[in-house]
Structures are given as structure tokens and as C-alpha cells.
Amino acid sequence: MIVKNGLVFIDGAFHRKNIRILNGRIAEIGAMEAEPGESCRDAEGHYLLPGFVDIHIHAFGGADCMRGEADVRQMSRGLLETGVAAFVPTTMSEGTEKTHAALAGIERVCQKPERCGASVLGAHMEAPFLSPQYKGAQRAECLRLPSMEAYREITGDLSCVRMMTIAPELPGALPLIRELREQGVILCAAHSAATAEQVHQAADAGLTQITHLFNAQTPLHHREPGVPGAGLADDRLAVQVIADGIHLHPDVLRIAALCKGSHGMILISDSMEAAGLPEGTYELGGQKVFVSGGAARLENGVLAGSTLLLHQAVKNMICLAGIAPECVIPMATSTPADSIGASEYGRISVGACGVLAEMNPDWEFVTTVCERESL
Numbered sequence: 001m002i003v004k005n006g007l008v009f010i011d012g013a014f015h016r017k018n019i020r021i022l023n024g025r026i027a028e029i030g031a032m033e034a035e036p037g038e039s040c041r042d043a044e045g046h047y048l049l050p051g052f053v054d055i056h057i058h059a060f061g062g063a064d065c066m067r068g069e070a071d072v073r074q075m076s077r078g079l080l081e082t083g084v085a086a087f088v089p090t091t092m093s094e095g096t097e098k099t100h101a102a103l104a105g106i107e108r109v110c111q112k113p114e115r116c117g118a119s120v121l122g123a124h125m126e127a128p129f130l131s132p133q134y135k136g137a138q139r140a141e142c143l144r145l146p147s148m149e150a151y152r153e154i155t156g157d158l159s160c161v162r163m164m165t166i167a168p169e170l171p172g173a174l175p176l177i178r179e180l181r182e183q184g185v186i187l188c189a190a191h192s193a194a195t196a197e198q199v200h201q202a203a204d205a206g207l208t209q210i211t212h213l214f215n216a217q218t219p220l221h222h223r224e225p226g227v228p229g230a231g232l233a234d235d236r237l238a239v240q241v242i243a244d245g246i247h248l249h250p251d252v253l254r255i256a257a258l259c260k261g262s263h264g265m266i267l268i269s270d271s272m273e274a275a276g277l278p279e280g281t282y283e284l285g286g287q288k289v290f291v292s293g294g295a296a297r298l299e300n301g302v303l304a305g306s307t308l309l310l311h312q313a314v315k316n317m318i319c320l321a322g323i324a325p326e327c328v329i330p331m332a333t334s335t336p337a338d339s340i341g342a343s344e345y346g347r348i349s350v351g352a353c354g355v356l357a358e359m360n361p362d363w364e365f366v367t368t369v370c371e372r373e374s375l
């Protein structure tokens with residue numbers, strides 16, 4: 001298919017170009033027109049962005065990756081319609097067997113992807129190696145001390161774990177970070193009582209990201225900058241941010257963006273099953289969650305994931321935080337993709353994934369552009 005008349009985001013700037021998508025990939029970028037019989041979409045001057053890449057997402061549209069393969073497939077199909085090209089389903093605190101079963105479901109979708117869905121790029125284990133002190137919506141009784149033995153007990157013969165969130169101050173955390181890093185797993189810190197110094201030491205061991213910056217971690221104090229301070233100051237660390245305007249004040253979104261730039265900040269949804277659905281009562285990790293006013297909270301008021309979609313995060317960064325679109329777009333596309341070594345996603349270039357997100361001049365999402373027959 002041909003997509004024409006779009007303002008196409010390529011290498012950090014917008015260009016008036018046409019795009020040919022063939023066999024699910026970008027085949028050509030230029031001034032070519034549709035050939036006889038080839039389908040054509042007129043983007044009418046709208047922005048054409050690479051499909052979004054969400055590396056921290058629990059659930060969407062009533063489907064939760066902790067419930068297994070069918071739910072991961074439902075997430076894959078539903079997320080594609082919101083402009084997401086690829087995602088990393090993220091587990092919650094659960095017992096060993098249930099976590100293993102959830103990972104097995106994710107692995108099966110990696111191996112046999114949905115024909116018309118967002119790609120699954122492996123699993124993100126957010127639990128169980130977290131601090132009970134900053135558990136957030138994770139269940140304390142499921143948390144464990146980090147060790148390779150515990151990791152093997154949970155994952156068994158599965159190989160889909162691509163990311164892990166860990167509290168780096170826990171005994172055993174640094175050796176586990178070193179070993180998993182060797183195996184190609186991306187390590188992130190959160191649900192953590194670590195000092196800034198402990199975060200820098202974890203970066204020495206191979207930690208490369210901070211999960212949901214400022215949420216479920218030590219606060220930034222000017223004499224003890226904690227997890228967020230180290231995350232903002234250490235150039236080896238990228239920061240994942242929930243830009244829904246609820247988890248972080250717009251000023252904080254702006255501070256983080258100015259500190260880290262388009263290559264050091266990653267927009268995540270961290271969404272639970274109510275994302276894409278009306279407000280009401282839902283579930284996350286076996287706990288009741290009440291969604292109202294855009295916020296998802298446990299009965300005790302603790303935030304329990306979000307209902308954010310990544311295209312809304314992009315709009316919020318531009319319209320609420322006042323960051324330039326050219327700086328924001330990589331945060332939801334190439335930066336998360338590159339951070340986990342999936343650089344065939346998150347960019348508009350020949351050979352890259354042929355899923356695009358079309359947005360109007362007000363930064364409202366319009367549609368997902370892709371060649372559905374071949375997906």
C-alpha cells in the first residue's frame with residue numbers, strides 16, 4: 001500500500017514524503033504514487049509517526065497478561081488499533097506458578113504472533129524482586145529476595161524475559177543484575193528504597209533504566225537524591241515515565257524531559273485492564289481497582305497502574321509539558337525500541353516495521369496505518 005500526503009517523522013524531523021508498505025514492512029520512502037491495483041491512504045497533511053513501542057504494560061481493554069495467552073493475544077489486537085506497533089507485556093506480583101504460567105503465555109505469542117496485532121517483544125517481569133517498603137500496587141506476600149535460583153524457579157525453561165524491574169538495594173540484587181545482563185535481559189530499578197549511590201552502583205553492575213520515575217521509589221531530596229535523582233543524573237540510565245498528568249505533575253514531566261532528552265526518556269503506559277474502557281471497577285494482580293477521573297486506584301487510594309494510551313502520553317508531553325514534538329516522538333518510539341535492542345521498530349526507514357500512527361494537527365490520534373492483509 002501507499003500512504004501519501006503525510007508529514008512523515010524521519011530522523012528527528014518532519015518531511016513531506018509518501019511511504020510504500022509491503023509485506024508488513026516499509027519498502028520505499030519518496031515521491032512515488034500508488035501502482036494500479038495498489039491500495040492508497042491519503043493522510044491529508046496529518047503527522048505520520050512510527051508505531052509506538054510500549055515496554056511497560058500490564059493490561060489493556062479488559063485483557064491482562066497475567067491471565068495467559070488468550071489475553072495477551074487480545075492485548076496485541078487491541079493495542080494495534082491505538083497506534084502501538086510493539087509491546088512488552090509486564091507481569092505483576094504473583095506466586096511462582098502463576099508467574100510462570102503468565103510468562104509461558106507471553107512466550108507462546110512471541111513464537112506465534114497474532115496475524116493482525118502489535119508485536120510482542122518478550123516479557124517484562126516487574127515482580128517479585130521488589131522492596132515491600134515501596135510495593136505500590138504489588139502484593140507484599142509475593143515479593144522475594146533476588147537470586148538466580150529464585151529467577152530460575154520462576155522462569156524454568158522459558159526464554160521470553162527481556163526486561164526485569166528490581167530493587168537494587170536488596171541483598172543479592174547486584175549479582176543477579178550482573179548475571180541477567182550477561183544473558184541480555186534489560187534491568188530497571190523501581191519499587192525501591194535505594195539511595196542514589198546504590199542506584200549508581202547498580203548501573204555499574206548493568207542496570208540501564210528506572211521504571212516509572214518518581215513512582216514507587218525513594219523521593220528526590222536535594223541532599224539525598226534517591227532513585228529519581230540518580231536516574232536523572234546518570235547518563236547510563238534511561239527513565240520510564242507515565243505521562244498521564246496524574247502520576248507526575250506536568251512540571252515534573254518537563255523537568256525529566258529537559259534532563260534526559262529524547263534518547264534518555266521513555267514513555268510507558270503502565271496500563272491496567274481499564275485502558276481503552278469506560279471508568280468503573282476492575283482488577284489488577286488479584287486486587288480490586290477503582291477507575292475514576294482517569295486514575296486507577298486500590299481501595300486504600302494507592303495508584304494501581306494507569307488507563308493511559310501511548311498516543312495520549314505523546315499529546316500530554318507536547319500539550320501539558322510543553323516539549324517539542326520532535327523531542328517527544330522518539331520517547332514513545334525509537335528510544336524504547338532501541339533500549340531493548342529492537343531497532344526494527346520505532347522508526348520510519350526502509351526495512352522497518354510497517355505500522356504507523358497517524359495524528360492530526362492537535363496531536364489527537366487518528367488511526368493506525370498498516371497493511372492489514374499481510375499482518
Ligand SMILES: [Zn+2]
Pocket residue numbers: 126136190191211212216
Ligand atoms: Zn510498578
